[in-house]
Amino acid sequence: MAEIKIEKKKSVWLWVLLILGVTALLLYILSLNDGSQKMEKIPETTDLLSVNENLATVNAFVVFVESDSNKMTLDHAYTNEALLKLVEATNAIADEVGYDIKADIDQVKEYAEIITVEPYETTHANNIRKASDILTKILQNIQQAKYPGLSNEVLQLRNASSLINPDVLTLDQKDAVKSFFSSAADLLKKMN
Amino acid sequence: MSDQTKNLFYLEELTDYKVADNYCDVRGWAVIDADNRNIGKVTNLLVNKIAERVVYLDVEVDKTLIQDGYDTYQVPVSEGVHGFINKDGDDHLIVPIGMVSLDEENKNVLTNQINYTTFAKAKRFNKVDVIDADYELISFRHYLGNESVESSIWDNKFYERKEFNNTLLGKRIDKS
Numbered sequence: 001m002a003e004i005k006i007e008k009k010k011s012v013w014l015w016v017l018l019i020l021g022v023t024a025l026l027l028y029i030l031s032l033n034d035g036s037q038k039m040e041k042i043p044e045t046t047d048l049l050s051v052n053e054n055l056a057t058v059n060a061f062v063v064f065v066e067s068d069s070n071k072m073t074l075d076h077a078y079t080n081e082a083l084l085k086l087v088e089a090t091n092a093i094a095d096e097v098g099y100d101i102k103a104d105i106d107q108v109k110e111y112a113e114i115i116t117v118e119p120y121e122t123t124h125a126n127n128i129r130k131a132s133d134i135l136t137k138i139l140q141n142i143q144q145a146k147y148p149g150l151s152n153e154v155l156q157l158r159n160a161s162s163l164i165n166p167d168v169l170t171l172d173q174k175d176a177v178k179s180f181f182s183s184a185a186d187l188l189k190k191m192n
Numbered sequence: 193m194s195d196q197t198k199n200l201f202y203l204e205e206l207t208d209y210k211v212a213d214n215y216c217d218v219r220g221w222a223v224i225d226a227d228n229r230n231i232g233k234v235t236n237l238l239v240n241k242i243a244e245r246v247v248y249l250d251v252e253v254d255k256t257l258i259q260d261g262y263d264t265y266q267v268p269v270s271e272g273v274h275g276f277i278n279k280d281g282d283d284h285l286i287v288p289i290g291m292v293s294l295d296e297e298n299k300n301v302l303t304n305q306i307n308y309t310t311f312a313k314a315k316r317f318n319k320v321d322v323i324d325a326d327y328e329l330i331s332f333r334h335y336l337g338n339e340s341v342e343s344s345i346w347d348n349k350f351y352e353r354k355e356f357n358n359t360l361l362g363k364r365i366d367k368s
Contacts, residue, residue: 001293002301003357004246006203006239007212 048097048146048191055096058192061089065178065185079124079170082181083112083131089188090135097146104134115170125173126166132180136161139187146191153187160184200247200323203237209244211237221299223251223287226307231257234301238286238323240351247356248286249301253316258283261312282316286323286331288355306335 064085087108094101111131115124136157143154160180165173203209211217218234225231236250261278293302303311315330317323332355333339350356 001291002289004215004218004237004289005212006206006209006237006244006246009208009210 055089055092055192057085057088057092058188061085062185062189062192065181077116079128079177080112080116083108083115083128086135086181086184086188087112090138093142093188093191094138097142099138099142099145101138104138107131108134123166125164125168125170128170128177129161129164129166132161132164135184139184142191143187150187150190153183153190157183157187199240199242200328201239201241202250203239203246206239206241209239209241212244216294216296218249218294218299218301221294221301223249223292223301223303224295225303225311226305229308230254231303231308231311235284235319243351246289247351248288249292250284251287252284252319253311255283257308257312258316260308278316279318281318284319284321285311285314285316286328288332288335290353290355290357291335310335310337 061082064082087105091101091105108131111127114127136154139157140154143150157180160176160183163173163176164180165176170177203211217237219237221234222230223232223234232251232253234249235252237246238248238250239245240247258278287301287303287306291303291305293304294300295302314334315327317327335355
């Protein structure tokens with residue numbers, strides 16, 4: 001007279017896996033958005049060319065470059081210091097416009113450190129070139145967003161960076177390296 | 193399980209199955225016979241996997257019933273062949289689902305069709321034993337009270353008999 005039916009258990013693991021999968025996908029998409037904002041997006045505002053920031057770090061870099069520059073030695077101390085000052089100046093300008101460049105700056109600092117550690121290492125020019133390319137890209141992004149009138153200066157900077165040959169000893173292309181720093185100083189002075 | 197009972201499983205053996213929603217899981221419920229005596233409790237459910245329903249209740253019988261079975265109903269050897277002997281440790285028996293009704297309020301299984309004497313004289317098994325076709329047939333004949341039921345009833349429609357089906361809806365019919 002009684003009846004007791006049985007049925008298959010519903011698998012909860014399928015739902016758990018589905019939820020985990022969706023969560024992982026959402027996190028991945030969010031991380032992509034964060035990454036893309038670092039290099040590509042700067043908050044849009046008006047042309048800052050007429051605004052005088054007068055940042056100390058920018059002044060320090062400009063002064064360093066424009067002083068007696070016949071200093072490139074075997075231990076690359078000059079290049080290292082110039083790069084670090086350029087990094088600080090670029091960072092200051094980026095902060096002014098709300099541009100997050102921390103990851104790129106850390107990378108450039110690494111390159112700057114490398115060239116002082118092994119003075120006889122022939123890859124220094126390669127590291128200097130990598131650093132100059134990163135900094136050029138950052139400054140170009142800032143220029144396009146905030147300083148549309150400085151496109152020629154950015155072009156000059158890009159050309160100077162491209163003239164640093166990664167396969168040639170740095171001491172054999174001192175002029176190219178110094179030209180890059182001079183172009184950067186010129187651009188940053190006008191941004192400042 | 194033998195080939196003849198290959199569709200009979202303990203529910204706990206079927207790890208991907210459970211008692212269906214809206215049906216009672218009577219494991220742990222007391223079993224009350226037609227004389228209104230508690231003869232034991234349901235410890236397991238035997239299911240027909242193809243039909244996806246319970247066909248027997250595995251009942252662990254009360255020690256009193258076992259003792260009464262020895263004292264009152266044990267047939268002496270001198271009185272002839274009696275078919276089987278329940279050994280020590282044989283404290284389980286099976287009850288066809290169609291021969292019980294459920295008192296959900298009190299969590300009791302009611303066997304209006306089977307009285308105390310029938311249960312006491314039933315062949316029992318040890319919980320570790322495999323339930324085979326022979327045992328099923330012996331039990332079935334015993335509950336029907338008809339030892340001459342032919343073994344030919346043992347076919348693929350055996351569990352469609354009324355003793356395994358819900359022929360009456362509702363709860364216990366009070367004899368008083």
